[in-house]
Amino acid sequence: MQYPDIQLDLRFSNNLIDIEKEGIDIAFRVRNPAIDNWVIRELKLTHNLLCVHPNYDHQSITHPEQLEEHPKVTCVGLVPWQLKNQQTSEEYSFNPNTHVRLEVDEIQMMKQAVESGVGISYIPDYIALPLIEAGKLKRILPDWKSNGQPFSILYRDRKQIPYRVRLLIDHTLQHFTNV
Known part of the structure; x- marks a missing residue:
């Protein structure tokens, strides 16, 4: 370890927490909510x-509208499921409100439920792709996915950033940049 x-x-x-009030030095967020006096640096889509x-x-599922009758796992903050067909550019907003077997408030719990066979879910690619490659999940409707959403690092805009915070930002x- 470089800095033990x-x-x-x-x-x-x-949940969208007040990172200023909580005294947080660095936050990672999907999407870019503007916060006064904070630097927002997009890391990837x-x-x-x-x-x-x-x-x-x-x-039998050939279009997102057919998801209605299938069991689903949802996550607070990831509803509705905004989908776009990468071949036709058709957009479809699916609001899973029937046959929801499980609703969670944490993405890893959602992933675990899908891995256990509870139902279909709308999972971020950075979690889903390694599991698909490992054979633990299967992608359905591969032509459909959400539009790109920025994954960003946020930190206070100040001249005197503590050294430990600067190290984590730089790392x-x-x-x-190497991904």
């Missing part, structure tokens, strides 16, 4: 994909 004396305090939430357990029979920016 630095201690991190990590908190994960899908993310897309949400429709995924299901590999054994789920999804062959993060270096990591995402």
